[in-house]
Amino acid sequence: MNIKIKDLYASINGQPILKGVDLELNSGKVHALMGPNGSGKSTLSNVIIGHPSFQVTGGEVLVDGENILEMEPHERARLGLFLAFQYPVEVPGVTVGRFLKRAVDIRAGEGNTKGFVKKLREMMDYMEIDQQFINRYLNEGFSGGEKKRMEILQMLMLKPDFAILDETDSGLDIDALQVVAKGVNRLREGDFGALVITHYQRILNHIRPDYVHIMYQGRIVTSGGNELVDALEANGYDWIRKQYGIEEDSDVKPVTSG
Amino acid sequence: MSNQSQAVDPQTVEIEDYKFGFHYPDSSVFKTRKGLDSEVVRAISHHKSEPEWMLDFRLRSHETFLKKPMPNWGGDLSDINFDEIYYYAKPSEKQWKSWEEVPESIKETFDRIGIPEAERKFLAGVGAQYDSEMVYHNLQESLSDQGVIFSDPETGLRDYPDIFKKYFGTVIPYTDNKFAALNSAVWSGGSFVYVPPGVKVDIPLQAYFRINSENFGQFERTLIIADEGSFVHYVEGCTAPIYTTDSLHSAVVEIIALPGSRVRYSTVQNWSGDVYNLVTKRAVAYENATVEWVDGNIGSKRTMKYPSIWLMGEGAHGEVLSIAFAGKNQEQDTGGKAVHAADNTSSVITSKSISKDGGIATYRGHIKVEEGVRNARSHVVCDALILDPESGTNTYPYMDILSDDVTIEHEAKVSRISEEQLFYLMSRGMDEAEAAMMIVNGFLEPLVKQLPMEYAVELNRLIELEMEGSVG
Numbered sequence: 001m002n003i004k005i006k007d008l009y010a011s012i013n014g015q016p017i018l019k020g021v022d023l024e025l026n027s028g029k030v031h032a033l034m035g036p037n038g039s040g041k042s043t044l045s046n047v048i049i050g051h052p053s054f055q056v057t058g059g060e061v062l063v064d065g066e067n068i069l070e071m072e073p074h075e076r077a078r079l080g081l082f083l084a085f086q087y088p089v090e091v092p093g094v095t096v097g098r099f100l101k102r103a104v105d106i107r108a109g110e111g112n113t114k115g116f117v118k119k120l121r122e123m124m125d126y127m128e129i130d131q132q133f134i135n136r137y138l139n140e141g142f143s144g145g146e147k148k149r150m151e152i153l154q155m156l157m158l159k160p161d162f163a164i165l166d167e168t169d170s171g172l173d174i175d176a177l178q179v180v181a182k183g184v185n186r187l188r189e190g191d192f193g194a195l196v197i198t199h200y201q202r203i204l205n206h207i208r209p210d211y212v213h214i215m216y217q218g219r220i221v222t223s224g225g226n227e228l229v230d231a232l233e234a235n236g237y238d239w240i241r242k243q244y245g246i247e248e249d250s251d252v253k254p255v256t257s258g
Numbered sequence: 259m260s261n262q263s264q265a266v267d268p269q270t271v272e273i274e275d276y277k278f279g280f281h282y283p284d285s286s287v288f289k290t291r292k293g294l295d296s297e298v299v300r301a302i303s304h305h306k307s308e309p310e311w312m313l314d315f316r317l318r319s320h321e322t323f324l325k326k327p328m329p330n331w332g333g334d335l336s337d338i339n340f341d342e343i344y345y346y347a348k349p350s351e352k353q354w355k356s357w358e359e360v361p362e363s364i365k366e367t368f369d370r371i372g373i374p375e376a377e378r379k380f381l382a383g384v385g386a387q388y389d390s391e392m393v394y395h396n397l398q399e400s401l402s403d404q405g406v407i408f409s410d411p412e413t414g415l416r417d418y419p420d421i422f423k424k425y426f427g428t429v430i431p432y433t434d435n436k437f438a439a440l441n442s443a444v445w446s447g448g449s450f451v452y453v454p455p456g457v458k459v460d461i462p463l464q465a466y467f468r469i470n471s472e473n474f475g476q477f478e479r480t481l482i483i484a485d486e487g488s489f490v491h492y493v494e495g496c497t498a499p500i501y502t503t504d505s506l507h508s509a510v511v512e513i514i515a516l517p518g519s520r521v522r523y524s525t526v527q528n529w530s531g532d533v534y535n536l537v538t539k540r541a542v543a544y545e546n547a548t549v550e551w552v553d554g555n556i557g558s559k560r561t562m563k564y565p566s567i568w569l570m571g572e573g574a575h576g577e578v579l580s581i582a583f584a585g586k587n588q589e590q591d592t593g594g595k596a597v598h599a600a601d602n603t604s605s606v607i608t609s610k611s612i613s614k615d616g617g618i619a620t621y622r623g624h625i626k627v628e629e630g631v632r633n634a635r636s637h638v639v640c641d642a643l644i645l646d647p648e649s650g651t652n653t654y655p656y657m658d659i660l661s662d663d664v665t666i667e668h669e670a671k672v673s674r675i676s677e678e679q680l681f682y683l684m685s686r687g688m689d690e691a692e693a694a695m696m697i698v699n700g701f702l703e704p705l706v707k708q709l710p711m712e713y714a715v716e717l718n719r720l721i722e723l724e725m726e727g728s729v730g
């Protein structure tokens with residue numbers, strides 16, 4: 001799967017957030033996306049998956065050449081896109097088992113889900129999630145770490161072509177972090193690709209990204225390899241600000257992006 | 259005896275997704291004229307060859323009906339025109355014990371609703387009412403051998419006069435409210451159930467109420483007596499055709515749960531959108547008896563229904579599970595009531611409502627604890643789920659607590675289906691309608707999982723039909 005994001009602009013309630021994002025993503029590769037709080041990483045994820053609150057005001061997102069911006073979220077999911085949410089949503093009364101069965105049915109095509117339960121149990125073991133969770137209501141009352149593991153479990157069951165992981169590592173203890181990384185790496189063998197959004201080097205030590213992109217003020221300001229991560233770890237975002245920053249706290253909104 | 263045995267084409271009116279909107283030509287063998295006066299009341303009684311006391315009861319009830327004001331709370335009833343309604347329509351000359359003998363168009367109706375099939379699969383007895391009379395009634399022999407009575411109330415009055423007269427109208431007097439008075443005046447059909455001491459009717463009995471005629475009023479009357487230590491589960495289902503004019507369904511259901519007995523009464527109401535459904539349901543529970551009302555209200559134009567339990571004996575327990583779905587042009591005014599009149603009594607009222615496409619679901623509950631009652635416990639939970647900005651919900655939990663040895667808990671919650679939930683589920687491949695349905699099912703789940711399997715399946719299916727086609 002090839003995803004081309006071209007000069008993408010998006011706003012929420014009339015407030016521009018994405019200001020000309022250019023980014024190309026490919027399955028078979030793992031991309032890391034870093035950037036300071038509020039730079040627009042989650043917004044970009046939500047816009048790619050089709051969150052209705054955001055208005056796209058310019059640009060394109062092409063998946064294998066096809067513009068997906070007019071598609072409903074479920075149509076994008078059916079193309080093979082997946083988002084591990086930064087804040088997974090609670091759905092009271094809907095059990096993990098029932099929900100996943102249905103999602104897998106849709107993804108695999110009904111009738112192609114033989115051995116679902118066995119597979120689910122296997123993946124739960126792999127993700128070190130207690131089997132009891134099959135009958136728990138989706139994300140309801142889950143701890144932060146349990147929610148994140150549940151996102152990765154869903155990813156393993158749905159086997160997307162391309163997954164966006166929005167800060168799946170935040171709030172995880174060391175063990176959980178390794179489990180989550182293990183989950184991503186398991187899919188990596190195939191033609192799977194991911195955009196791993198993170199603030200920390202830690203997870204990237206377990207999931208070695210092929211590319212690293214830095215987002216700042218609603219744009220991808222630079223891309224490179226792991227050396228960018230090291231640079232951030234050593235110097236913070238100051239140099240990014242100096243090099244790429246548009247004057248902050250300015251009342252005049254920037255019109256062009258470069 | 260009847261001339262209706264050739265098949266007739268049902269005149270189906272396809273409106274939205276209501277599956278039971280069809281009707282067959284009116285082929286009643288006897289019908290009172292439009293409107294209501296004491297002559298009509300007499301005609302019904304005469305036609306049923308009733309004893310004098312019942313005619314008197316009807317006439318007194320009719321007078322009370324005329325005197326009582328319309329309720330000035332709850333749903334808007336100002337459109338009901340009592341002069342435009344037919345109060346009695348007899349579909350056939352007799353009642354059958356075998357579906358084969360039931361006249362074709364009537365049998366077809368019940369086939370389409372699925373009653374004979376349900377009977378074969380999971381019911382111990384079935385009564386099927388078409389307009390004003392039960393046309394079919396059957397009870398498994400093993401139960402009648404044990405002395406269980408399951409018939410229409412006309413049979414109860416005729417064949418079991420002592421027990422019938424002892425309890426009839428004692429739980430809900432005709433003076434109770436305007437619609438109880440109306441029912442008492444013109445009642446016809448319904449169920450009469452008696453379960454002897456210690457007998458457990460393990461599989462449900464079901465009565466099904468079908469309106470076929472236009473501008474019709476259905477006024478069935480149900481009386482259930484569970485003798486000491488017995489158990490019975492009674493299921494009531496109902497549907498009606500879609501017409502352009504309004505119909506009225508106004509039933510009275512009385513339950514007497516004698517010491518140590520348990521009665522579960524489940525309703526799967528699925529009226530078409532032009533039925534006013536104004537029903538009075540009340541039970542008395544004596545020492546250590548349990549009464550459970552499971553009340554699923556789907557469809558109708560206005561429903562006003564608050565199943566009640568009077569806990570008269572020490573250790574009695576009552577439960578009301580109320581599920582309401584208010585769709586387009588619908589008002590569901592439902593809830594439950596528990597009166598604690600004895601020590602160590604407990605009640606649980608759980609209400610879940612869903613409103614959609616401008617529908618309004620109202621919870622109206624009443625908990626009363628009489629003076630001097632010790633250790634009364636009551637737990638009330640009402641949850642409302644609103645699916646769109648046009649729809650609404652209200653909660654009116656009344657409390658009358660005259661004792662201080664009570665534990666009362668009340669929780670109420672209103673939630674709206676959230677964009678975040680929809681987006682989350684859609685991002686996993688479900689389209690918007692399915693995502694909404696999943697959220698609704700999840701909302702009902704804690705309640706539905708307490709229900710008997712068949713009932714839960716039926717309820718889910720009906721709600722799915724209501725949800726279909728209108729999301730998005």
Ligand SMILES: Nc1ncnc2c1ncn2[C@@H]1O[C@H](COP(=O)(O)OP(=O)(O)OP(=O)(O)O)[C@@H](O)[C@H]1O
Pocket residue numbers: 012017035036037038039040041042043044053086167
């Ligand atoms: N629903 C919303 N309503 C108003 N503002 C929003 C909304 N969602 C995002 N924003 C704003 O958009 C900007 C970008 O937010 P976004 O969540 O995309 O940042 P992020 O890069 O993911 O940050 P973090 O690293 O903290 O997760 C922020 O200023 C945020 O306040």
Ligand SMILES: [Mg+2]
Pocket residue numbers: 041042043086166167
């Ligand atoms: Mg974020």
